[in-house]
Amino acid sequence: MEKEKMRKEVKEVLEQVFGCDSESESESESESESEREWKWESIPEVNGLWVCPQFLSPGRQARIISAMESEKWFPEASINQAMRFGVEHLPWWASPLAQSIRRSVEAHEPAPLPLELAQREPLFDQMIANVYEGGEGICPHVDLLRFDDGIAILSFLSDCVMHFTHTHTHLSVPVLLTPGSLLLMSGEARYLWNHQINRSPLFQIWRGHHLSLSKRISITLRKLSSSSPPITLQPPSF
Numbered sequence: 001m002e003k004e005k006m007r008k009e010v011k012e013v014l015e016q017v018f019g020c021d022s023e024s025e026s027e028s029e030s031e032s033e034s035e036r037e038w039k040w041e042s043i044p045e046v047n048g049l050w051v052c053p054q055f056l057s058p059g060r061q062a063r064i065i066s067a068m069e070s071e072k073w074f075p076e077a078s079i080n081q082a083m084r085f086g087v088e089h090l091p092w093w094a095s096p097l098a099q100s101i102r103r104s105v106e107a108h109e110p111a112p113l114p115l116e117l118a119q120r121e122p123l124f125d126q127m128i129a130n131v132y133e134g135g136e137g138i139c140p141h142v143d144l145l146r147f148d149d150g151i152a153i154l155s156f157l158s159d160c161v162m163h164f165t166h167t168h169t170h171l172s173v174p175v176l177l178t179p180g181s182l183l184l185m186s187g188e189a190r191y192l193w194n195h196q197i198n199r200s201p202l203f204q205i206w207r208g209h210h211l212s213l214s215k216r217i218s219i220t221l222r223k224l225s226s227s228s229p230p231i232t233l234q235p236p237s238f
């Protein structure tokens, strides 16, 4: 009974957010994606930083959020981060997602991720999902060196502005991440720029417009570097 109530609630939220629920979508991942024309934008100030604002269709976003709900990625409200290490521990939907990322990179000239990274096997073997309640952020950081170059961030549910700040010049560049967007960072963007989301309880400003902030979920996909030390030696952050 409780389960049925929860299912109904998830369905309602998906309908409100996406105008559809995941089960009413009959298309398969590959069908939905073949309809899409991936438009990539480079961030000119930050070498190696690219965003594809409408990478995931609303239906595909809904299916992923719905899968995360049923897979209990966040079993309690107090849990706002979940990680999976190793291809075999990634959820079933990670592989088609990685395939789409690879195809979207290969389809664009210049490639938004160097092809030697986009064509490695596996493309990703680690996933971290973060939940931000409206206005929460993440402090400035460069992702740990235990992860290889070539990092992807997918955004769901709410807009947010991510700031990239150069570690030497301190030049700061805002980047808008909309629901369904894919951000790729490699090279300088990955190693020489901190990224952060400012904590801002009410709203953020993007090019003079107020963005209202509600719950946001992000999925970061990375590949463990082959020379990395055992997982247990690493602090459980980023």
Ligand SMILES: O=C(O)CCC(=O)C(=O)O
Pocket (backbone or CB within 6 Å): 128, 130, 138, 143, 153, 195, 218, 219, 220, 238
């Ligand atoms: O939530 C995001 O968009 C960023 C997450 C992030 O930077 C990380 O997990 O290292």
Ligand SMILES: [Fe+2]
Pocket (backbone or CB within 6 Å): 141, 142, 143, 195, 238
């Ligand atoms: Fe990060």
